[in-house]
Amino acid sequence: MAQAVCGRFAPTPSGRMHLGNVFCALLAWLSAKKQGGSITLRIEDLDKPRCPKGSAELLEDDLHWLGLDWDTGGSNGGKDAPYYQSRRFNIYEAYFTQLQKQGRTYPCFCNRAELHAAQAPHLSDGRVLYPGTCRNLTPEQAAAKALSRNPAQRLRLPDATVGFTDGHYGPYAQNLAAECGDIILRRSDGVYAYQLAVVVDDALMGITEVVRGCDLLSSTPQQLYLYQLLGFEPPSFIHVPLLTAANGRRLSKRDRDLDLGSLRQRFTGPQPLLGLLAFLAGLLPAPEPVSAQELLPLFSWDKVPRSNIIISDELLNPFQL
Structure with missing residues (x-):
């Protein structure tokens, strides 16, 4: 019997969701529900100081308003609770210790300035490739450095190619070695990093399908390597185009005019907003009010564009009150 599809939406409550977050959430919801599957809501609040009190509740309210209800997770709870990453540190600790015992990790004492120094290797997209400065420290050298600075913990990545079909x-x-560099598993302040947390959580929560922005495409080989090391079966990955401003800059939570607070004031209800997103996703020939449920028979990944999508003021004009 084929495994039931379980998709997820895993937002960080560092601010109000913006139009790009909703676009991704809609496609994740449609993909799972079209296959008769379920959706899990996970709150990725690893960095608590960046996540204002009440923001997770506001996020859930926005999803309910949109009609993108979930089956397990968030404040609903479920068998894999807690669904808040800030409450799962003991779980991450156990899997980090497993990697540590395998000899896969090492302490890194580099500060931000050193990591972004001019001589550090940069990839074509501007990301800094960690040069392995602390990779071969002796135990004595590491102990001496630890007297003055708490280290981060990195994962040793091999000189090996990891591929998948998105x-x-x-x-x-x-x-992994040439295009990723050794990644951080735990920060110097003790907070576990996204790469470890997301792999552990998706595996333990039974996520079989991950739909997320194409800016995370390059993270997938690193995560697949972690799945292998930890003995987990990886989900399928589907990356989606980003919504960008007219100048090509991707939308962020700093774009207050395109966050759900502003959009809920501008639109009479969720249907016109969902109709706009469905048009951008290639599901409708023109924007028109529609519910998430009404989009299910229209949904197909073959219709969704692969190039990033520009959001202009003109595009939003027909829906202004």
Whole structure:
């Protein structure tokens, strides 16, 4: 019997969701529900100081308003609770210790300035490739450095190519050493990093399908390597185009005019907003009010564009009150 599809939406409550977050949430919801599957809501509040009190509740209210209800997670709870990453540190600790015992980790004492120094290798997209400065420290050298600075903990990545077939963009591969560099598993302040937390959570919560922005496409080979090390079966991955401003800059929570607070004031209800997003996703020939349920028979990944999508004022004009 085929495994039931379980998708997820995993927002960080560092601010109000913006139009791009909703676009991704809608596609994740449609993909899972079209297959008769379920949706889990996970609150990725690893960095608590960046997540204002009440923001997770506001996020849930916005999802309810949109009609993108979930089956387990968030304040609903479920068998894999807690669904808030800030409450799962003991779980991450157990899997970090497993990697540590395998000899896969090492302490890193580099500060931000050192990591972004001019001589540090940069990838074509501007990301800094960690040069392995602390990779071969002796235990004595590490102990001496630890007297003055708490280290982060990095994962040793091998000189190996990891590839997969994305459900929307097709084949993708990276050489872990040359294109990723050793990644951080735990920060110097003790907070576990996204790469470890997301792999552990998706595996333990039974997530079988991950739909997320294409800006995270390059994170997938690193995560697949972590799945392998921890003995987990990876989900399928489907990356989606980003919504961008007219100048090509991707939308962020700083774009207050396109966050759900502003959009809920501008629109008479969720249907016109969902109709706009459905048009951008290639599901409708023109924007028109529609509910999430009404989009289910229209949904197909073949219709969704692969290029990033520009959001202009003119595009939003027909829906202004």
